[in-house]
Structures are given as C-alpha cells and as structure tokens.
Amino acid sequence: MANVLLIGNGAREHVIAEAVMRSKHNPKLFPYMKSNNPGIASLSESTTIGSYSDLEGINMFARKHTIDFAIIGPEDPLANGVVDSLNTIGIPSVGPTKDLARLETSKTFTRDLLQKYTIPGNPRYRVFSSLEGIRDFIGELDGIVIKPDGLTGGKGVMVQGDHFATRDEAIEKCREILDEHSSVIVEEKFDGEEFSLQCLCDGITVVATPPVQDHKRRFVGDKGPNTGGMGSYSLEDHSLPFMEKSDIAVGLAITQKVAEAIYKETGEYYRGVMYGGFIITKKGVQLLEYNARFGDPEAMNILPLLKTDFIDICRAIITGTLQDIEIEFDTKATVCKYVVPRGYGLPKDHPDARSTASKIEVDDVQDVHLYYSSVDKRADGLYMTTSRAIGVVGIAPDLDGAERKAEKAISAIKGSVDHRPDVGTKELIEKRIQHMKEIRG
Numbered sequence: 001m002a003n004v005l006l007i008g009n010g011a012r013e014h015v016i017a018e019a020v021m022r023s024k025h026n027p028k029l030f031p032y033m034k035s036n037n038p039g040i041a042s043l044s045e046s047t048t049i050g051s052y053s054d055l056e057g058i059n060m061f062a063r064k065h066t067i068d069f070a071i072i073g074p075e076d077p078l079a080n081g082v083v084d085s086l087n088t089i090g091i092p093s094v095g096p097t098k099d100l101a102r103l104e105t106s107k108t109f110t111r112d113l114l115q116k117y118t119i120p121g122n123p124r125y126r127v128f129s130s131l132e133g134i135r136d137f138i139g140e141l142d143g144i145v146i147k148p149d150g151l152t153g154g155k156g157v158m159v160q161g162d163h164f165a166t167r168d169e170a171i172e173k174c175r176e177i178l179d180e181h182s183s184v185i186v187e188e189k190f191d192g193e194e195f196s197l198q199c200l201c202d203g204i205t206v207v208a209t210p211p212v213q214d215h216k217r218r219f220v221g222d223k224g225p226n227t228g229g230m231g232s233y234s235l236e237d238h239s240l241p242f243m244e245k246s247d248i249a250v251g252l253a254i255t256q257k258v259a260e261a262i263y264k265e266t267g268e269y270y271r272g273v274m275y276g277g278f279i280i281t282k283k284g285v286q287l288l289e290y291n292a293r294f295g296d297p298e299a300m301n302i303l304p305l306l307k308t309d310f311i312d313i314c315r316a317i318i319t320g321t322l323q324d325i326e327i328e329f330d331t332k333a334t335v336c337k338y339v340v341p342r343g344y345g346l347p348k349d350h351p352d353a354r355s356t357a358s359k360i361e362v363d364d365v366q367d368v369h370l371y372y373s374s375v376d377k378r379a380d381g382l383y384m385t386t387s388r389a390i391g392v393v394g395i396a397p398d399l400d401g402a403e404r405k406a407e408k409a410i411s412a413i414k415g416s417v418d419h420r421p422d423v424g425t426k427e428l429i430e431k432r433i434q435h436m437k438e439i440r441g
C-alpha cells in the first residue's frame with residue numbers, strides 16, 4: 001500500500017497519475033490541484049483544490065490522508081518550497097527542495113555551477129545586474145540570447161533573429177528584463193537541433209529516460225509565437241532521427257556531473273527529475289537549461305512506455321537506491337499532439353484570441369491515450385480555458401503508426417480547437433535531419 005500525494009493539475013500530472021495507478025503496490029492517489037482535472041480526479045481517492053503557495057494547506061491535506069510520499073509535477077510549487085515544507089512533517093518527495101530547484105528557477109545558478117565545476121556544455125555567457133558592460137560583451141558575440149533570471153513559464157527568453165535583430169535592440173531587451181528581474185544572462189547563441197533528456201536522480205545515481213523532441217512554436221512549420229509546447233515525439237530505438245547515440249551519453253554525462261556538483265555545492269542530495277534541455281551543435285552537445293521536473297508534453301512520451309513499477313522508482317529516488325533497480329521502457333515510438341483552443345498563444349489583439357471558455361467534445365476514441373490539461377468538467381460537458389486542453393498520444397512500433405493514431409483520435413475531438421498536424425510527420429523529421437547535416441558539415 002502507498003498513499004501518494006500528487007501536486008499539479010495538467011496533462012503531465014494526469015500521465016504521472018496513470019503511471020502511479022499502474023503500480024502493483026495497490027497505491028491510493030491524493031491529488032492537490034489548482035483547478036479540477038477530471039482525468040486525474042477519476043483516478044483518485046480524494047482530491048482537493050487550492051493554491052500552490054498555500055504550504056500549510058498542502059501539509060494539512062497530506063496529514064489528513066497519511067501520505068507516504070509526494071510527487072511534485074510543476075515548477076511553481078518547487079519554487080515555493082513545498083518539498084521543504086512537506087519535509088518538516090516527515091513526508092519525502094520526488095522533487096528537489098527550494099534550494100536545489102534553483103537548477104530550474106535560476107538560470108544564473110546553473111550556468112555558474114557548470115562553470116565553477118568545469119562541466120562542459122555552457123555557451124560563452126555573462127550575468128549582469130545593471131546595463132553596465134552589456135554593450136561591450138554583446139560586441140564580442142556572433143549571435144545573442146538574453147535570459148531573465150527567474151521562472152517565466154517558457155516565455156522569457158529572447159533569441160536574436162526571433163525576438164530582436166540588432167545589438168541596440170538587444171540592449172533594449174536587457175533594460176526591459178532588468179526592470180522586472182534582478183539579473184539577466186547574456187549568452188552566445190547556438191545553432192542546432194534541440195532534445196529533452198528527462199533524467200531520474202536520487203542525488204548520486206542518474207538514469208536517462210528516452211530522449212524526446214518538443215515543438216514550441218504555435219503553428220505548422222515551426223512558425224508563430226513560442227508556447228508551452230504543441231507536441232513531441234520519441235522513437236522506438238530510444239534515440240532521435242538526427243542524433244548520434246553518443247549525443248545521449250554526453251547529455252547524461254553532463255547531468256551526472258551536475259548532480260555531483262549540486263551535492264558538493266549544497267551538501268544535499270537532489271532527489272527528483274533533472275530534465276536537461278540540450279542542443280546538438282557543430283561543437284557537440286551543449287546545455288540550454290535544466291528543469292527540475294518532467295516536461296509537459298514530454299512526460300506523455302515516456303511515462304506510458306515505462307515497464308518498471310513507477311512506485312518502485314519513486315521509492316528508489318527518495319531512499320537513494322536508484323542504482324539497485326533496472327528501469328526499462330517499451331521499444332515503441334510515441335507522438336504527442338496537444339489539442340488547444342483556437343486562440344491559444346495568439347497575441348491579445350488577434351481576432352481569434354478570444355478568451356471565452358468554449359465546449360469541447362470527445363467522441364469515442366480508441367487505441368490512443370488522452371491526457372487532460374486545462375479542461376473544466378461541468379454538468380453539461382467539458383469546457384476549455386485559454387490554455388492547452390488535451391494531450392493526445394499515439395503509441396506504435398514506429399513513428400508513422402504513432403503519428404497516424406494521434407491524428408485519427410484528434411479528428412474525433414470536436415470544438416473550436418486547433419493542433420499541429422506536422423508533429424511527428426516524415427516531412428518535419430526530414431527537415432530536422434537536413435538541418436543537422438548542414439550543421440555537422
């Protein structure tokens with residue numbers, strides 16, 4: 001028996017909930033959510049709705065249900081110190097304490113950690129707390145990326161060519177960021193293909209899960225504004241089409257060194273997910289950032305493939321015994337596509353960017369996994385909010401089959417919705433392979 005507290009209410013937490021409930025240990029699930037996710041609720045013993053900053057409320061809920069351990073889905077409660085707070089009442093978590101979650105919440109912490117411990121993967125970078133010296137440093141870089149030092153929901157990073165063009169505009173962006181954040185990172189722009197490597201970590205042992213590629217842009221062909229993620233795919237051989245096998249090993253090696261460095265730096269073991277956002281460049285694999293939790297959508301690619309009991313994995317993370325268990329994934333391809341309201345991610349002045357809640361209907365869909373995100377179950381049916389609504393995941397022996405399953409299911413979802421039909425298609429994959437060939441030379 002295990003009473004599991006799950007914090008979070010998105011599609012990522014829905015797939016985590018499903019992984020928990022597949023366990024042979026007869027678990028009972030107690031979600032703490034910001035708003036009611038009907039998918040999670042349907043798997044649960046008893047749910048509660050509250051704020052992620054109400055640490056006392058979370059502790060009360062945990063005590064009431066004699067929770068054995070907690071799994072923290074999103075970054076906000078980690079940043080608020082929910083793991084530290086649960087620790088004070090003797091409840092361990094899969095997820096780092098506030099201090100260690102700086103791996104995600106402070107991009108300067110992570111860049112400086114790599115530098116201090118001479119871990120490869122950093123670009124040329126500098127951290128500024130005022131505009132002084134920025135112009136000189138920018139003058140030394142061929143391409144510029146500007147990052148606020150703090151959580152921005154994936155919408156804070158400015159890349160030259162996408163968000164600004166000239167050096168003067170770069171300085172203007174730094175000025176805007178420094179108005180809101182205490183510091184800004186200016187770094188060298190990489191060119192390459194990105195992949196997500198979600199690693200499990202007990203503080204000492206680091207285990208990589210299959211790599212995934214996410215699609216941040218709102219529209220087909222990687223056009224339009226950045227979003228929380230429109231879809232993602234993974235391959236049956238647990239690699240990606242543009243990747244060399246050694247690229248995964250490099251990403252894993254960097255993450256192992258980071259786990260060691262973070263222990264030396266803080267005296268505390270990092271217990272949770274270390275999700276590296278990597279980019280393969282001419283110079284090899286480089287680090288864009290770390291997240292201190294599973295990705296959303298990327299959790300939906302890997303957790304349904306998990307063959308090892310997820311509760312056993314959680315316990316191993318908490319007790320520092322990851323090296324004693326073998327973690328296995330099904331050798332299948334996955335394609336996840338997010339169904340979103342038509343106005344999702346559009347600028348506020350766009351005619352389609354209306355924020356009214358509208359109805360979504362899901363006909364009988366088979367042979368596919370559906371994970372609810374921002375949907376509200378009312379007496380007369382399901383309603384969307386302004387955010388991503390449903391993650392649809394096709395799983396098959398190859399990518400083509402997985403993509404077709406996802407598309408077929410999406411055609412059974414009715415409402416004022418949209419998705420990216422190109423995620424997981426041959427055309428898009430071919431573009432990635434070509435891009436990588438040009439870069440590798």
Ligand SMILES: Nc1ncnc2c1ncn2[C@@H]1O[C@H](COP(=O)(O)OP(=O)(O)O)[C@@H](O)[C@H]1O
Binds near residue numbers: 154288
């Ligand atoms: N140094 C860099 N070179 C090129 N692109 C970058 C660089 N850093 C970030 N990016 C781009 O910006 C995106 C967001 O940056 P990231 O560091 O992942 O922050 P966040 O996910 O918090 O917005 C990345 O997925 C990548 O496309």
Ligand SMILES: [Mg+2]
Binds near residue numbers: 277289
């Ligand atoms: Mg990112």
